[in-house]
Amino acid sequence: MKFPGRYMKFDDTNDNKxxxxxxxxxxxxxxxxxxxxxxxxxxxVISQADATVSVMAKKIATFLDDALRAGVDLHELETNIEATFTHLNEKREKEVADFYPSTEEGRSSWECRLWFALPNEYLRNYFSCMVTTIKLEANIEDEESWVLQGSTTQDFSATVDSLKVYVSKDFKGLHI
Structure with missing residues (x-):
């Protein structure tokens, strides 16, 4: 599966997607x-000044599981989110993350995009799809300094947006 790339927008004024x-x-x-x-x-929005990358990943995974009734292995979701945050340049190469300078001095952020499908226990001919963006912001001024580990603390905040849709196994997506 690919992230719905048709909805990636490029801003010529700041070279951001x-x-x-x-x-x-x-x-x-x-x-x-x-x-x-x-x-x-x-x-x-999840904001905690002293949170580590691992704690932020756990809070985000818990939000997704609680709010959207995701039905995923919570530990696996936490692990995947943390791996995204600790390998941002690799994720950018895979076109699922982009860096953003901030208007606030000394801060910057990354938008990370997650997309996964799960079986639908109620409708056998459908599966549940989760489309999620996470804007992880921190007290990190430039892109080169975003070298994170699970124990890193940098006054993190995360804006998490997620949509759960039901998709038929026959879905072709020609008009979306």
Whole structure:
């Protein structure tokens, strides 16, 4: 599966890419067939000055599992999120993360994009898809200084947006 790349927008003024939630949600809402259905969108900000990368990953995973009833292995989700944060340049090469300078002095951020599918226990011909963006911001001024480990603390905050949709096994996605 690939992240819904059609909704990645490029801003010429600052050379940044970001996921366009507004357009993505609108496309799903107006999708005419029954093989794709918007189920649940949730958003939160997690901010804790003394949190480590590991703690932030755990809080984000817990939010996703609680708010969206994700039904995933919580430890595995935490591990994947932490691995994303500790390998940001590798994730950028895979086009699932991008760096952003901040207007606030001494801070910057990364937008990380996660996309995964799970079996749907209630509708056997459908699966649940989770599309998630995490904007991880920290007291790190430049991109080269974003070398994180699980124990790193840098006054982290994370904005997490996630949408759970039901997708038919026959879904072709031609019009989305």
């Amino acid at each position: 970001h996921f366009d939630w507004k357009d993505f949600k609108a496309a799903i809402d107006r999708y005419p067939a029954l093989d794709l259905a918007n189920f649940l969108f949730r958003s939160t």
